[in-house]
Amino acid sequence: MDSQNTNQNLSTLPVAVIGAGPVGLAAAAHLVQRGLTPLVFEASADIAANFASFAQVKLFSPWRYNLDKAAVALLKKHHWSEPNLDDIPTAGEMIRHYLEPLAKLPEIAPHIKTASKVVALSRLEANKVKTQGRDQQPFVIRVETPQGQEEFLAQAILDASGTWNQPNPMGSNGLPALGEEALKEHISYGMPDILGKFKPQFAHKRVLVVGSGHSAAGNLIALSQLAESAPDTQIFWAIRGENFTRIFGGGSADGLPARGALGQRLKALKESGQLTLYTQFNTQQLTSTANGIAVVSHNGQRIEAIDEMIVSTGSRPNLTMNRELRIQLDAWLESTEALAPLIDPNDHSCGTVRPHGYQELAHPETNYYMVGAKSYGRAPNFLMATGYEQVRSIVDALVGDMQSANDVQLDLPQTGVCNSTFEGSDASELQQNGCCGIKPTKPAHHLVVRQNRLVVVKPIYSVHR
Secondary structure (H helix, E strand, O other): OOHHHHHHHHHHOOEEEEOOOHHHHHHHHHHHHOOOOEEEEOOOOOOOHHHHOOOOOEOOOOHHHHOOHHHHHHHHHOOOOOOOOOOOOEHHHHHHHHHHHHHOOOOOHHHEEOOOEEEEEEEOOEOOOOOOOHHHOOEEEEEEEOOEEEEEEEOEEEEOOOOOOOEOOOOOOOOOOEOOOOOHHHEEEOOOOOOOOOHHHHOOOEEEEEOOOHHHHHHHHHHHHHHHHOOOOEEEEEOOOOOHHHHHOOHHHOOOHHHHHHHHHHHHHHHHOOEEEEOOOOEEEEEEEOOEEEEEEOOOOEEEEEOEEEEOOOEOOOOHHHOOOOOOEOOOOOOEHHHHHHHOOOOOOOOOOOOOOHHHHEOOOOOEEEOHHHHHOOOOOOOHHHHHHHHHHHHHHHOOOHHHHHOOOOOOOOOOOOHHHHHOOOHHHHHHHOHHHOOOOOOOOEEEEEOOEEEEEOOOOOOOO
16 A cells, blocks of 8 residues: 555545543544544443543532533534533533533434454554554554454544553552452442442441542442441452542532532541541452451451442543554553643642643654543543543544644633641642642643654643652
C-alpha cells in the first residue's frame, strides 16, 4: 500500500471510541458535530455499563457539570428537554434522561457497537517496534463479539474505557491480600446497591468497609441507613491512614455542596459510635475461621468475625489492550504522563486540574488518546467536565482547527481541602492563593519530539512530586 493511497484511506476511516459512557458518547457527539464518523465500542450489552453498576448513587455534581455541550446541541435538535441545571442526578437518572437519549439519536445510534469488547490495539502491518511509515498506517482494533473476534480499522482512537471495572484489590501493597481470591464470594468492590438489590447480602451481618474515599463514605452511610431497619447489622471501617481532615473534606468550603455534605455525614457517623473504626490498617491477609472471616493488618491488628466486605480502594486502568501501542505513562499513577504532576494524590487533593487538551493527552503513538478517567490512571479526582473538554480539544485537533484545540477552558469546583491544610496552613491564605496554595494558571509544559520519541517537558511546580 503506497503512502498516497494509505493517506487517502485514513481520511475515510472512522475514529474509534472505546467505551459508551459519558465521555465516550460525548466524543461521538463532537466527532459528528465536526463531520467525522465515530465508531463506538461498548463491552457490555448496554451503554454506560459502569454507571449502571452504581445507578442508585447520587452524583456530587449538578447537571450543569454533567452535560457535554456538543451532546446537548444534538439532543436539542430532536426536542430533548434539558433538566434543571442545579439539580443533582443519580447515576441512573444520568443514564435515563441523558445518556440513553443521546445514544438513540439517529446521528449516534448507527455508530455504536454494544457487546463488543476491545481486547487489543495495534497498527496495520506494524508492530510496536516498527517506525517507518507508522503514522500513515491505520489503527487495528481487535474486538470480542458474540460472533467471535473481529478486527476494525480506524484513523484515530479515543480510549474512554475508564477504570471503574478494574477495582484496586484489598491489599495495601497494590496486590490482592492473601486469601482475597479464595474469599471473593464475600467481597464486593466499588459501590454495591446496599439498600436495594444487595440488601439481603448485608442486612443482619457484620460488614467491613475498606477505603477512605467518597465511595467508602457512601457505602458506610448506606450501611448506617440499613442498620435502622436491621439493627443487628454491625459496621466496621478500616483505613490505611488516620488523618480525617482529608477524609471528611472541606464541608461548606467545597465547591460541590453535595460532596462537602457527604464528608460531614461521614464525620457525624464516626462520632455517633455506630461503627467500629480501625486506623493505620494495611490489609495483608484474610482467613476463614469458625466465626467468620479474620482480616489481618501488616502491623498485627485483627478484625474478627466479619461476614461481608466492601472494598472501596479506588481503581486502575486496563492497559492490556495497549501493549502494541507506543504509549507514555507516568511511572506510578499510570496516567497520561503530562497530567501526572497536576493530579498526583500524593501532593494534590483538591480535584482541581489546570486546563489541558490534546497536547497534554498525546502519546508517541500519533492520534491515540486516553481520555476520561483512564487518562488519570490511578488518580481518583476525575470529574466528567474534564473529560468533555478533553474530547472537544482532541476532536478539534483531528480536524485541524488548532486554534480551537488550543483554547482549552476548564473551570472545576474545588474541594476546599488541600494537603497543605494538613500541616496547619491558614485557610484565608489558601482561599487567596487557590487550592493547594497554587494560583490556578495553565502550566507551561509542552511536548517535543526527540529522536522519534515524544518527550513531555514539564514545568516546576510549587507542589513537588
